[in-house]
Amino acid sequence: MILQMKVNEIATDPNTYARKWKETTSRPVIGYFCSYTPEEIIHAANALPMRIFGAGDGFIKTDSHLQAYSCSLVRGGLEEALTGRLDFLDGTVFPHTCDSIQRLSDIWRLNAGIPLHLDIVLPVKLNTDSAREYMLKVIRKFKIDLETGLGTPITMHSLSESIELYNRIRNTFMEIYNLRSKYAGIVDGRRILEMIKCSMTMDRNDFLEILTTFRDELINRAANFKQEKRKRILLAGGICNHPDFYTVIEKSGGSVVYDDLCTGSRLYTGNIDSSGDPVESIARRYMERVVCPAKHSGITSRGKNLVEMAKEHKVDGVIFLFLKFCDPQSFDYPYLKEHMDREGIPSMLMEVEERLPSEGQLTTRFETFIGML
Amino acid sequence: MSGDRIKDPEKERRKIKSVVKMKEIMTKYYIDAKTAGQSGKKVAWITSGGPVEPLIAFDVIPVYPENHGAMIGASKMGIDLCEKAEAMGYARDLCSYARTDIASSTVNGGPIGGLPKPDFLVCCNNICGTVMKWYEVQARYYNVPLFIFDTPFIHTELSDEAKDYVKKQMSEYIEFLEQQCGVKTDWDRMREVGRLSIQGQKLWQEVLDTTTHSPAPMTAFDAFFHLALIVTLRGTQTAVDYYVQLRDEMKERISQGIGMVPDEKYRLIWDNLPVWYRTKWLSDKFASHGACLVADTYTSAWSGVLHLIDENNFLESMAIAYSSIYINISIDSMFDILKNMIVKYKADGLVMHSNRSCKPYSLGQYDLQKMVLKELNVPTLIIEADMVDERNFSESQIETRIDAFMEIIKHRK
Numbered sequence: 001m002i003l004q005m006k007v008n009e010i011a012t013d014p015n016t017y018a019r020k021w022k023e024t025t026s027r028p029v030i031g032y033f034c035s036y037t038p039e040e041i042i043h044a045a046n047a048l049p050m051r052i053f054g055a056g057d058g059f060i061k062t063d064s065h066l067q068a069y070s071c072s073l074v075r076g077g078l079e080e081a082l083t084g085r086l087d088f089l090d091g092t093v094f095p096h097t098c099d100s101i102q103r104l105s106d107i108w109r110l111n112a113g114i115p116l117h118l119d120i121v122l123p124v125k126l127n128t129d130s131a132r133e134y135m136l137k138v139i140r141k142f143k144i145d146l147e148t149g150l151g152t153p154i155t156m157h158s159l160s161e162s163i164e165l166y167n168r169i170r171n172t173f174m175e176i177y178n179l180r181s182k183y184a185g186i187v188d189g190r191r192i193l194e195m196i197k198c199s200m201t202m203d204r205n206d207f208l209e210i211l212t213t214f215r216d217e218l219i220n221r222a223a224n225f226k227q228e229k230r231k232r233i234l235l236a237g238g239i240c241n242h243p244d245f246y247t248v249i250e251k252s253g254g255s256v257v258y259d260d261l262c263t264g265s266r267l268y269t270g271n272i273d274s275s276g277d278p279v280e281s282i283a284r285r286y287m288e289r290v291v292c293p294a295k296h297s298g299i300t301s302r303g304k305n306l307v308e309m310a311k312e313h314k315v316d317g318v319i320f321l322f323l324k325f326c327d328p329q330s331f332d333y334p335y336l337k338e339h340m341d342r343e344g345i346p347s348m349l350m351e352v353e354e355r356l357p358s359e360g361q362l363t364t365r366f367e368t369f370i371g372m373l
Numbered sequence: 374m375s376g377d378r379i380k381d382p383e384k385e386r387r388k389i390k391s392v393v394k395m396k397e398i399m400t401k402y403y404i405d406a407k408t409a410g411q412s413g414k415k416v417a418w419i420t421s422g423g424p425v426e427p428l429i430a431f432d433v434i435p436v437y438p439e440n441h442g443a444m445i446g447a448s449k450m451g452i453d454l455c456e457k458a459e460a461m462g463y464a465r466d467l468c469s470y471a472r473t474d475i476a477s478s479t480v481n482g483g484p485i486g487g488l489p490k491p492d493f494l495v496c497c498n499n500i501c502g503t504v505m506k507w508y509e510v511q512a513r514y515y516n517v518p519l520f521i522f523d524t525p526f527i528h529t530e531l532s533d534e535a536k537d538y539v540k541k542q543m544s545e546y547i548e549f550l551e552q553q554c555g556v557k558t559d560w561d562r563m564r565e566v567g568r569l570s571i572q573g574q575k576l577w578q579e580v581l582d583t584t585t586h587s588p589a590p591m592t593a594f595d596a597f598f599h600l601a602l603i604v605t606l607r608g609t610q611t612a613v614d615y616y617v618q619l620r621d622e623m624k625e626r627i628s629q630g631i632g633m634v635p636d637e638k639y640r641l642i643w644d645n646l647p648v649w650y651r652t653k654w655l656s657d658k659f660a661s662h663g664a665c666l667v668a669d670t671y672t673s674a675w676s677g678v679l680h681l682i683d684e685n686n687f688l689e690s691m692a693i694a695y696s697s698i699y700i701n702i703s704i705d706s707m708f709d710i711l712k713n714m715i716v717k718y719k720a721d722g723l724v725m726h727s728n729r730s731c732k733p734y735s736l737g738q739y740d741l742q743k744m745v746l747k748e749l750n751v752p753t754l755i756i757e758a759d760m761v762d763e764r765n766f767s768e769s770q771i772e773t774r775i776d777a778f779m780e781i782i783k784h785r786k
C-alpha cells in the first residue's frame with residue numbers, strides 16, 4: 001500500500017489522498033470528469049486518474065464564472081479549482097458530454113491554472129460506423145496528447161497491463177453488485193459508495209487489493225446471511241455522491257440492489273477485450289456499454305436497458321436521482337418513467353440541488369415511496 | 374377624431390416596408406408546410422443550425438421547431454405550453470423551445486395550431502446537446518426516423534479526425550434522404566441550391582452590414598424578425614429575392630438618412646437569443662435612451678461561416694462550415710468574433726442576455742464579459758431572462774439595470 005488511509009477518509013476527502021499520493025510517489029495526478037474518460041490510458045502513463053466530484057456547496061468563486069442555472073457538479077468542480085484545492089493536479093481531462101461540461105472546459109482552461117488541459121471530443125452518437133471510426137481516432141489522439149503533455153511514452157505493454165488491472169476491478173465490482181442483488185441488505189449502500197469513490201481516487205493497484213478483501217468479506221457474510229424483508233430498489237440517474245441517500249433508503253425499509261448511475265454500474269459494466277489492439281478495445285467498450293443520456297444510441301435504448309435491469313434484479317421500485325439543471329437526465333426522465341409505468345414498476349424522482357434536503361424531508365419522501373411498494 | 378388614428382408621419386417613414394413581403398412569404402411557407410399532405414410532399418423537422426440545403430434539393434419541406442418556439446414566444450403563448458411540458462414531467466430548467474414544442478405537439482398549440490407532422494427528423498448538434506435529446510423525444514412521439522448530424526465541438530481546433538467524421542456524415546445524410554424520399558440525388562439541383570444558399574447568406578450579411586452606418590437603418594430587433602428566411606428558406610430563390618429587396622431598402626434608408634432609432638446617440642451590441650415576448654419593450658426601452666442595438670451575435674450565425682464554404686465543393690465544405698458556427702466554438706474564439714463586431718459596428722456597449730434556456734450560449738458569458746472589459750474597455754450589461762418562458766423575466770429589475778447601464782454609457786461618451 002502506498003498510503004495508509006482509511007477507505008471512508010479517502011471517500012470523504014479524495015483531494016488529500018491524491019495530494020499525498022503525489023508527494024509519496026512523485027508521479028502526476030490527472031483530474032477528470034465523467035465516466036467516458038479512458039482511465040486506463042492515464043494509468044498506463046504512470047499517472048493517477050482522479051475523478052472530480054466538486055465541492056458540495058458554498059460556492060463563492062464559481063459564481064463570477066457560471067450562472068446559477070448550471071448543475072452543482074459543474075459549479076462545484078470549478079469552485080474546487082478556483083479555490084486552489086486542486087492545485088496539485090498536473091492536468092485535467094474533459095470528455096465531451098453535455099452542454100454544461102462543454103462550457104466548463106473552456107472556463108477551466110482559461111481560469112483554473114492547471115498545466116495540462118485535454119479535451120476528448122467524443123462522438124455524440126454511438127451507433128454508426130463513422131462514429132465508431134471517429135471514436136477510435138479520438139481515443140488514439142488522446143493517448144498521444146497525454147504522452148506529449150506528460151512527456152511519458154505509453155507502451156502497448158503498459159496499456160495492456162492497465163486494461164487487465166481495470167478489468168479485474170470491474171469484475172470484482174460486478175461480483176459485489178451481484179452479491180448485493182442476491183442478498184438484499186447484505187451491505188450498507190454507504191459502503192458501496194465509499195468503494196466507488198475510492199475506485200476513482202486511489203492508486204488502482206492498492207484499490208484492487210482493498211476491493212478484493214471487501215468482496216471476500218461479503219462472500220463470507222453471504223454464507224449465513226439471513227434475508228430480511230426489504231423492498232428492492234433500483235437507483236437510476238447520474239451522479240450519486242451522497243451517502244445519506246443510501247442510509248435513508250435503508251432506514252425506510254428499502255435496499256438498493258442495483259443501479260444505473262455514472263457513479264455505479266456504468267463504470268463497471270463491459271469489460272475491455274485484452275487481446276488485440278488495446279486502444280481499439282477501449283474505444284469498443286465505449287461504443288457498446290450502457291449508454292449515458294448525453295450520448296445517443298437509438299431512441300429507446302436507455303428505456304429498454306432500464307426495464308431489463310429492473311427485471312433482472314427483480315426490483316420493487318425505481319428511484320430516479322439526478323442533479324437539478326441536468327439537461328440530459330431531465331429530458332430522459334419522462335420517457336424512462338413511462339417505460340417503468342408500462343411494466344407496472346413504481347418510480348419516484350429525486351432532483352438533487354447543491355444542498356441536500358434535510359434528513360427529515362428525505363425520510364418522509366423515501367418512506368412514503370417505499371411504504372407504498 | 375381620436376388621435377391615434379392619425380399616423381405619425383415620422384414613425385411611418387421609419388417603418389421597414391419589406392415587412393409586408395416577409396409576412397406574406399412566411400404565411401405561404403407555413404400554409405405549404407401544413408398542407409404538405411395534400412401536395413404529396415414530405416416534411417422534415419430540422420434544427421436551426423442544421424444542413425437544410427439537401428432537403429431543399431430533395432424537395433422536402435423543412436420545418437423548424439425552433440422558429441416555431443420563437444413564434445410561440447413572440448405571441449406570448451410560452452408560459453401555457455411550458456407549464457404543459459412540466460405537467461408531462463419535463464423539468465422547468467430545460468430549454469423553453471424544447472418544452473413548448475414538445476407540449477405543442479400533443480395539443481396542436483401555439484399561434485399556428487401546431488406544426489405539420491414530420492415524415493422524418495434531422496438534428497444537427499452544432500448548436501447544443503439539447504436538440505439531440507429533444508429530437509429523440511419527438512422521434513419517439515411521432516415514431517419517425519431520426520438522422521443525427523454530429524458536429525464535434527471546437528475547443529481549440531476542428532481536428533482532422535473530426536473533419537473526416539463530418540464529411541462522412543454528409544454522405545450518410547444524402548443516403549438517408551435518398552432512402553426517405555425514394556429518389557436519387559439530383560446533383561444539378563443540389564449545386565443550384567448550394568449556390569442559392571451561398572448567395573442568400575452573402576445577402577443576409579450585407580443586410581446586417583448596413584447597420585455599420587450611423588444612424589443604423591435597422592436594429593438587431595429588426596434582424597431577429599427578418600432572420601426567419603435565412604433560417605427556414607436558405608437555399609431558395611425566395612430567400613435570395615427577399616434579401617435583395619431588404620438590402621436595397623436599407624441602402625435607400627441610409628441615403629435618405631433614415632435611422633431606426635430617432636436621434637441615435639449610442640450604439641450597442643446584443644448577445645444571445647432574443648427575449649421574444651419582450652422585443653418591443655426592450656427596443657423601446659433602449660430607444661428611450663437614444664440607444665440603438667446595431668448588431669448581435671445571434672443573427673450573424675447564419676452567415677458567419679461563409680468564408681469556409683466553397684461553391685465548387687459545396688457539401689464537404691458545408692460540413693466543415695456547419696461544424697464551425699459561432700455557438701460550436703470555445704469562449705475564447707467567440708471573443709475574437711465578438712471583438713471584431715464591437716470594432717466593426719463602433720459599439721459603445723454590449724448587452725448580454727443570460728438565457729436560462731440556452732446553456733451552451735449563456736455559460737461562459739461572465740468570462741466573455743470580463744474579456745470585453747479588459748481588452749476593449751467596453752461596458753457590458755447582463756440581463757437574466759429567458760427567450761420564451763416569461764416567468765423568468767422581471768421587468769422592474771431589468772428596467773433598473775438598463776437605466777443604470779445607460780448612465781454609465783452616457784458618462785463615458
Ligand code: SF4
Binds near residue numbers: 073323
Ligand atoms: S450532471 Fe448532467 S448537467 Fe451536470 S455535468 Fe453531468 S450530464 Fe452535465
Ligand code: SF4
Binds near residue numbers: 439500501733
Ligand atoms: S435555445 Fe439553446 S439549448 Fe435551446 S435549442 Fe437553441 S441552442 Fe439549443
